[in-house]
Amino acid sequence: MASSAVALPRVYEERGLLSWLTTVDHKRIGILYILGAGFFALIGGLEALFIRTQLAVPNNQVLVGEAYNQVLTMHGTTMVFLVVMPVLAGLGNYVVPLMIGARDMAYPRLNAFGVWMFLLGGLFLNLSFLLGGAPDAGWFGYAPLTAKTFSKGTGIDFWILGLQLLGISSITSSINFVSTILLLRAPGLTLNRLPLFAWTTLVTAFLILFAMPSISAALFLLFLDRHLGTHFFNPAAGGDPLLWQHLFWFFGHPEVYIMILPAMGIVSEVLPVFSRKPLFGYTAVAYSSVAIGFIGFTVWAHHMFAVGLPDVVNAFFSAASMLVAVPTAIKVFNWIATIWGGAVRYRTPFLFAAAFVALFVIGGLSGLFLAAVPVDWQVTDTYFVVAHFHYTLFGGSMFAIVAGIYYWFPKITGRFLDERLGRLHFALQFIGFNLTFFPMHFLGLMGMPRRIYTYAPGLGWESLNLLATIGAFILALGFVVFFANIARSLVAGERAPDDPWDGHTLEWLTSSPPPPYNFARIPVVHSRRPAWDRKYTGNPHARPVAEIAGENDRQEGEDAPEKPIHLPAPSIWPLVIAAGLTVFALGLVTHWLFIPIGILLFAVGLARWATQPLFPEAASHS
Amino acid sequence: MASHHPVASAEIAVDSRKLGVWVFLASEVIFFASLIVSYLVLHNRVTSGPTAHEALTLTIPTINTMILLTSSVAMVLALAHLRDGNRRASIAWLLTTAWLGICFLILKAVEYSQHLHEGLTPSVNVFGSAYYTVTGFHAAHVAVGVIWILSVALGLRRRLSPQNDVLVETVGLYWHFVDLVWVAIFMVVYLLR
Numbered sequence: 001m002a003s004s005a006v007a008l009p010r011v012y013e014e015r016g017l018l019s020w021l022t023t024v025d026h027k028r029i030g031i032l033y034i035l036g037a038g039f040f041a042l043i044g045g046l047e048a049l050f051i052r053t054q055l056a057v058p059n060n061q062v063l064v065g066e067a068y069n070q071v072l073t074m075h076g077t078t079m080v081f082l083v084v085m086p087v088l089a090g091l092g093n094y095v096v097p098l099m100i101g102a103r104d105m106a107y108p109r110l111n112a113f114g115v116w117m118f119l120l121g122g123l124f125l126n127l128s129f130l131l132g133g134a135p136d137a138g139w140f141g142y143a144p145l146t147a148k149t150f151s152k153g154t155g156i157d158f159w160i161l162g163l164q165l166l167g168i169s170s171i172t173s174s175i176n177f178v179s180t181i182l183l184l185r186a187p188g189l190t191l192n193r194l195p196l197f198a199w200t201t202l203v204t205a206f207l208i209l210f211a212m213p214s215i216s217a218a219l220f221l222l223f224l225d226r227h228l229g230t231h232f233f234n235p236a237a238g239g240d241p242l243l244w245q246h247l248f249w250f251f252g253h254p255e256v257y258i259m260i261l262p263a264m265g266i267v268s269e270v271l272p273v274f275s276r277k278p279l280f281g282y283t284a285v286a287y288s289s290v291a292i293g294f295i296g297f298t299v300w301a302h303h304m305f306a307v308g309l310p311d312v313v314n315a316f317f318s319a320a321s322m323l324v325a326v327p328t329a330i331k332v333f334n335w336i337a338t339i340w341g342g343a344v345r346y347r348t349p350f351l352f353a354a355a356f357v358a359l360f361v362i363g364g365l366s367g368l369f370l371a372a373v374p375v376d377w378q379v380t381d382t383y384f385v386v387a388h389f390h391y392t393l394f395g396g397s398m399f400a401i402v403a404g405i406y407y408w409f410p411k412i413t414g415r416f417l418d419e420r421l422g423r424l425h426f427a428l429q430f431i432g433f434n435l436t437f438f439p440m441h442f443l444g445l446m447g448m449p450r451r452i453y454t455y456a457p458g459l460g461w462e463s464l465n466l467l468a469t470i471g472a473f474i475l476a477l478g479f480v481v482f483f484a485n486i487a488r489s490l491v492a493g494e495r496a497p498d499d500p501w502d503g504h505t506l507e508w509l510t511s512s513p514p515p516p517y518n519f520a521r522i523p524v525v526h527s528r529r530p531a532w533d534r535k536y537t538g539n540p541h542a543r544p545v546a547e548i549a550g551e552n553d554r555q556e557g558e559d560a561p562e563k564p565i566h567l568p569a570p571s572i573w574p575l576v577i578a579a580g581l582t583v584f585a586l587g588l589v590t591h592w593l594f595i596p597i598g599i600l601l602f603a604v605g606l607a608r609w610a611t612q613p614l615f616p617e618a619a620s621h622s
Numbered sequence: 623m624a625s626h627h628p629v630a631s632a633e634i635a636v637d638s639r640k641l642g643v644w645v646f647l648a649s650e651v652i653f654f655a656s657l658i659v660s661y662l663v664l665h666n667r668v669t670s671g672p673t674a675h676e677a678l679t680l681t682i683p684t685i686n687t688m689i690l691l692t693s694s695v696a697m698v699l700a701l702a703h704l705r706d707g708n709r710r711a712s713i714a715w716l717l718t719t720a721w722l723g724i725c726f727l728i729l730k731a732v733e734y735s736q737h738l739h740e741g742l743t744p745s746v747n748v749f750g751s752a753y754y755t756v757t758g759f760h761a762a763h764v765a766v767g768v769i770w771i772l773s774v775a776l777g778l779r780r781r782l783s784p785q786n787d788v789l790v791e792t793v794g795l796y797w798h799f800v801d802l803v804w805v806a807i808f809m810v811v812y813l814l815r
Contacts, residue, residue: 106638106642107638107639107642110642171646171649174645174649175642175645175646175649176642178641178642178645179638179641179642179645182641183636183638183641184638209645209648209649209652210648210649210652211652212649213649213650213652213653213656214652214653214656216653216656217653217656217657217660218656220755220759221660221755224744224751224755225751228744228745229744229745230744230745230750230751230754230755231745231747231748231751232660232664232748232751232752232755237669237747237748238664238667238668238669238747238748239664239667239748239751240663240664240667243660243663243664247656247660250656607773607777610773610777610778611777611778
């Protein structure tokens with residue numbers, strides 16, 4: 001690209017610990033999100049292995065009673081809030097600004113605050129293991145089990161405040177995604193040309209913004225019940241445990257779409273590139289994401305079919321839940337049609353993305369079963385439900401996330417992940433996953449309840465449970481190979497060019513890894529596949545002609561002189577504010593002395609943030 | 623200071639900070655909706671102690687409604703004066719807004735102390751729980767608004783200019799929102815008692 005005319009900006013120091021603690025670069029923040037999620041995935045994965053080891057044989061004694069409940073609760077909470085959500089936020093942070101031709105997110109410092117709040121909130125939650133026991137009432141925290149009467153320890157308080165801190169992180173990052181995607185798109189990049197991963201990230205941001213406050217309010221009420229003696233969830237004094245379930249699931253169900261929609265976005269990016277075709281039915285795929293987001297707010301009570309709601313209410317939520325199948329199936333058919341007739345390259349990202357489609361269909365079908373009230377009554381709170389949501393969240397979200405990591409790793413690091421290790425990883429993860437979770441369908445139909453820490457012999461559950469445990473260890477081995485592959489490829493991986501997959505979207509137009517300012521010149525977009533416009537000419541409906549496009553494709557606007565580029569200045573204050581909130585929360589659970597320290601850190605951080613200019617160079621020019 | 627971010631896309635032209643506050647307030651709607659719905663579900667299930675009808679009077683909340691609505695007018699004037707290039711008048715109106723907010727909080731504290739005196743506490747029954755929670759979270763939002771207004775009017779006053787009115791406009795959006803929430807609370811909690 002003709003970049004000689006552009007004055008490149010002053011780049012801030014990029015080495016040393018301090019540069020990471022003060023970074024406001026969306027790419028480094030994205031990396032921090034992904035690394036943090038990887039760390040918590042190790043913890044959450046170990047917890048899963050403990051659970052499966054305990055359940056491998058009847059009457060096992062590895063992890064019993066309250067310890068089992070703690071590990072079960074933390075496994076769920078960790079995987080939802082500390083792994084899937086942040087790794088998607090991390091990929092979104094890294095990739096979306098590049099995809100839309102922006103130099104950074106709309107609020108770089110708020111972005112830094114979001115990642116620190118996630119990391120500190122995650123540590124805070126896990127600190128509970130060391131300070132008097134982890135939360136043990138399940139990731140859904142049903143009242144009144146979580147009331148002071150039944151959960152005396154501080155575990156539930158760590159859970160309440162930890163989720164509040166993580167909620168603040170999610171809300172700030174969502175505000176940032178909305179503003180970034182709506183305001184900072186490159187010239188010509190209309191919403192109708194927006195890459196699908198950006199589309200789904202946008203819809204997800206709105207879901208977080210409208211779902212998270214509901215659980216936030218519920219958690220406040222629970223905290224007041226526990227510490228101020230209020231009666232929101234105390235039935236003896238007129239309170240209502242079902243109020244908790246409504247508030248929780250009004251968040252909790254959109255939450256599953258929060259975890260699946262960006263994953264669908266990743267798959268919608270990967271499948272066309274590796275099929276060497278445009279995405280089939282772009283408009284339908286984009287709008288079906290919006291439809292899933294809308295319907296997602298009208299289905300929450302299908303988690304409550306067994307609590308005795310009136311039949312007409314159950315019928316409404318049953319019908320609404322089944323309705324989700326329509327936009328979801330639209331996506332599935334479009335993905336299949338995208339692969340159909342394509343010149344498919346079976347590289348690792350494609351394998352994971354294609355497996356996503358298959359596994360997610362299985363999870364979707366068992367979801368349809370559960371949406372039918374009589375079937376739900378039969379299998380509610382059994383392993384059938386466990387099988388269902390692991391097919392959507394692991395077979396779905398996690399497979400897509402891994403596909404995304406193999407796909408964007410060359411962009412992020414400038415090196416490929418090893419292809420042979422990648423195939424081994426895929427084989428282990430695919431076999432291990434299905435071995436772990438497919439038998440759970442049968443276990444559930446045979447009546448094995450979820451959340452129990454052991455079971456008696458002779459119920460016919462032994463061999464399937466053992467099979468699931470073997471599968472879990474194969475799955476874990478797959479992740480060992482994955483992490484080994486990452487470690488090895490970071491040092492000795494094959495060098496990747498700027499555009500290793502012959503990609504469609506703007507991130508492939510800049511170097512691998514991209515410079516701090518992303519693009520020397522902001523590209524002008526003329527179609528849904530701007531990178532192909534630069535590489536190929538010819539009839540867009542025919543096979544691409546491998547011929548470099550002429551100057552005619554770099555048109556008006558692009559040769560106009562650009563304004564000087566200013567990079568936002570690094571700042572430590574986002575970290576200080578996040579630390580202040582965390583210390584404050586710690587004070588509420590442990591010693592009161594932390595409370596004033598937390599408030600002080602927060603106040604100082606906020607005041608310094610407000611008075612520190614974001615672009616000191618630009619300020620000194622004017 | 624240079625413009626915060628150049629608007630790269632022609633479709634939507636709005637200052638990014640303004641959009642951010644709008645989006646945040648949209649999220650806050652769900653937060654207060656959750657609290658108000660909880661109040662509506664629970665406030666009639668009193669098993670012992672004072673009910674809403676017995677405990678609540680209209681005098682102080684009505685005065686408080688007047689105060690907050692007046693403060694919104696002051697906030698509008700602060701923005702209008704800044705846009706006219708009259709920074710000193712703008713700051714004076716901002717301080718008026720903050721002062722009215724403080725008056726609201728003082729009256730709210732008086733009302734709370736009357737309730738406590740009459741035996742209505744957060745733990746006496748579900749109505750007390752829900753009442754203090756809904757109005758308490760609103761009052762906390764008013765307090766945050768007062769601090770925000772004061773930091774714009776005093777701490778950042780040198781940055782205010784007709785070109786850089788977004789600092790006042792964003793705090794104004796938040797303030798009007800907190801006002802609107804009070805109007806909803808006034809109707810649901812006090813008028814429907």
